[in-house]
Amino acid sequence: MIPANFIYIRPDCLSQAAIAFAQMQKEGRAPLYYGGGSEIITMARAGSISPGAVIDIKSIPECNVLGLSGDKLIIGAAVTLSTIKESRLFPLLGTACGRISDHTNQCRITLGGNLCGTIIYREASLPLMLSDAELLLYGPEGAKICAFNTIFNRRMQLKPGEFVVQVHIPATAINLPYIHVKKAAQEKMDYPLVNVTALRVGEEIRVAFSGFGSYPFRDFEVERALNDRGNSPKSRLDAAMAILSQQAHTDSEGSGAYRVFVLRNILEGMLEEWR
Amino acid sequence: MRYAVGHSIPRKESWAKVSGRAKYTGDLPAHGTFFARLLTSPYAHARILRIDTSGAESLEGVKAVITGSDCPWLFGIMIRDRPAIALNEVRYAGEPVAMVVAVDEATAELGVRAILVEYEPLPFVIKPSEALAEGAVLLHPQLAAYRKVVDEVYPEAGTNIASRYRIRKGDIKSAFSNCDVVVSARFFLPPSDHFAMEVRCAEAAITADGTVLVTTSSQSPYSVRQQLSDVFNIPAGKIRVNVPFVGGGFGGKSSVVLEILAYIASKKLGGKPVRLIISREQDMETAPCRIGLEADIKLGALRDGTLLAAEITYLVDCGAYSDIAPNMAKAIAVDCTGPYNIPNVSCDSLCVYTNHTFATAYRSFAHESQAFCIERAVDMVARKCGMCPLELRLKNAIRSGDYTPTQVLCTPSIIGDLPQCIEKVKLLSNWNGGKPMAVGPNKVRAMGISCLWKTENPPTDAISGALVTFNSDGSLYLNTGVAEIGSGGKTHLAQILAETLKIDAGQVHVISQVDTALSPEHWKTVASFTEYMAGNAVYRAAQDILNQLRANGAEAFKCSADEIEVENGRVYRRGNPSSYIEFKDIVGGYKAQDGSSLGEPVLGRGGFMLKGLTALDKNTGRGRTGPAWTVGAQVVEIEADLKDFSYRILSASSVIDVGAVINPELMRSVVAGGMAMGMSMASREAFFYDEKGLLKTPNLRTYKLMHIGQEPDYRVGFVETPEDGSPYGVRPYSEHGIIGIPAALANALSAAFGKEITSLPLTPEMLWRLWVEGMR
Amino acid sequence: MLRYEGKTVIELDVNGEKRTVTVRPSDILLDVLRDQLGLTGAKPGCRNGDCGACTVIMDGLPAKSCLVLAVEAVGRSILTVEGLDAGSPIQGAFVAKSAFQCGYCTSGFLMVCHAMLSKYPKPEEHVLEEWLQSNICRCTSYQEIRDAVKSIIQQ
Known part of the structure; x- marks a missing residue:
């Protein structure tokens, strides 16, 4: 039960969405773009948000695209996690999507929703940080394409009225070797205590983290340390951990010190596997 | 030959439940009903300086805003220490501060959000040891002035102690001096949640003639009636409590909380029906939870493992209000040693107030917590003696001829057969001696064992009853005051009735809901006591029916009643079974061939009152609180990763002396369910509080429950040592599956990691921390 | 473009039947099924998408009806436990x-x-x-x- 009322708008095209958003904003309704809805519904029930309008992007054709187009894999923001997983088009992203929330919710949660969520994990962002992905955004000024890593900094940094239409991933990245390790406090299906997602581009290891800190991140210094082939695996690991340890975050899932322990074990396993 | 007992029939309500048609309280139509929502405290302990309800009151559709000043009454089943809505002071985060009643739920919730409250935070205590410390803030400075509802509760004025119970047996001082091996350990168990799948819900209305109608998801409809009657001075006959299906209770729905609020709300609306709907988060934080426990255990033994002495302190953490927790402190004092013959015992069991959600009964009435402490300590003794923990338990297992801590002399009926349970669980679990076994790099497998026992702690005069009526097809309706909370009690009762009447259990229909106006009083659906208490009532109702059938048969067959046999739904004269009258033709009296009417319609009734129970002696604890004990032994096997501290639970085995198996599959599944609940609780569930005294895990995202895929291979076996005076000898069993599981899991993990675990929950992080601390 | 504001009459396809209900755009499918259509088989176990007790099937896929707005269900086919073939x-x-x-x-x-x-x-x-x-x-x-x-x- 959501106590407050809101206006529900489901546009059929991108421009309608942007216009509706602007209109609602003008009316002082603090609108939100709406994907799978799970986060908006739960937060509205709890009273932590109360949007005066939601703009559901699920009927916009561009937001529902899923497939290879030229040298890019295009995934619409309204495509659900389970659809991405079952498509097997980008195995690393599919694996990540298959470990977010639970299966039933994966049939509802959209890629755009996970990326734009306020819950700190946003695990679908990690594969995109590593794969030179781009975002197609739409907003008051129309469409634009940006590098994922310029828009996603801790969280999505969208301008008012902007929303994610699509994610574009270079076809060259989608079948690269990867490692995806998600450890939770006790069982498999839970928030990540530590999620380590790594992609190997040639000899180069790229790695991104969720759960370990209070936001998802990729750290080039950590990658430099891990890729420093002149050093032994142990000293590469030590160097990476020296940088990472400061970011460890404490919450009800686990302490920062324990996260450091878990992360070290995961990275050690990764270096062993990719020796 | 057995007609019904010993048969695995599906539960009576099976198809109602799998078709989605089974109605629970919140499923009932609500046309014309008003809705109430609660505003709760964001502080663990604070003075309420000001409440501004004007924002709520000005909302269209809000009918009433009720605060503590409208509710001068105090509630409590042992000590009247709890207001319905906080007045002047809040004692836990989550405590009701205001209630808004409105035309619909959304408006009520908007009203709640429009209330402004100003608080002045006060010092608070979260652990009982803190609450007992010198200078600790007092939760209830007026403790001495509170009304005691029962005799056996001993609040200590000027402290946070709600009650204290003492057990003194033998002479521990000289016994310890004779011991070769002494272990002592301190344990800490955080509270946790029942988490019944159905969130608590209650509705109340008052009819034009002043009858109070309550519909509620409760295990205790008659206690609802009693408490409303006592506090509000309403004649019990003017209160009618209805309990539809209950979506899980586990003790958590035995406490009377929401019913009181719903009544107050309806009263305020001139008797209009009001349904109180709380959120899952409030069900966790506002409604009562499981106790926490701190314990100091000292055990002494001879080198050969013979246990000689136990010195025990239990600090039961009851949270802000006492509810039934003093009785839990008493219950674990009664069973303080675990099921072992320890001749010298000293136990002090205290119930202590703290500033968190108050606690109520939880599956096994605190025995899952008590067993954790004792069974871990017993393993420590075994390790020190260099003995197999199973063999040490077998050596010390309590037997007929031994005395319990409260000095009850054990007979086979009273104590059952624990040694046989241990022998049987040894086979069922493929017990390996308790030593960890390497199974790969950094991987070990280990087993842990725990025994269990429990007797009951009801009021010594608790009652139950059964009414049985016949249908024109000769089938029966069984009507008891037992709530169907999922433990299958009503199916067992149907089987007891059928067996006694020598008919198929399919002929017995049960009335699923309880209506206190229609169903005979049954104390409460708690303590696994359905089969014993209501079972006895049903057994007597069956005897009553048999007597009436024999009387009718005697008239029909023109013989004496002694000569009449009743079997397979037929009544006949002994020696001539081929000439019979079917139930359908005789249960309504008998119409002879000439048209004359003979006999009378058959109506079965049976009542049962507990007998032979006593209060405990205040100084020594001597006394008998329950008719008998249920004993058992449980083993858990795990595979642990010594490097990352994760583990998998491979198998869990339980052998329980249930006295008699009424429905093998039902009993197996209920015991397995108890084991699973214990596994989830022990491995991940906890109410931890932050530095502000706020619950860190107030929702299902942060409060962890076990999902499918984590469950081990559950194995259940039974021993059958009948209990005298119980129908077919059955013992209480339905909560017991949980009792030894946390301990057995901790014993397995302690063996695997070579560390003595003393707290819950058993997360990889906790095991890692033990290892880190060991390195220091 | 669809737009719902204030109380609106919508048609839902539930268990193969077209059912008309009046909803606010912020009403949850779970509540509409239970309160307006009397389909109380789906349960409000947490209202947060965590427990699954409210699961129904929407267009062939499981959905937690506490995380679906009733207006989102327009045009989709909903199956609840009451719609399972008798004795499935x-x-x-x-x-x-x-x-x-x-x-x-x-x-x-x-x-x-x-x-x-x-x-x-x-x-x-x-x-x-x-x-x-x-x-x-x-x-x-x-x-x-x-x-x-x-x-x-x-x-």
């Missing part, structure tokens, strides 16, 4: 294998099982676990639910 195999299997006790989570589990078995008549163990991990049961040991599903797969 999964219901019988739940009875035969003691896969419920209090019964409160049962509808949700049944709907996940039904959706899964419709898509994968013989699901592998990991698929079964993945789908059923969306739901919580507090009474059974889960072994019974697993056995109930397996008993159907083997048929």
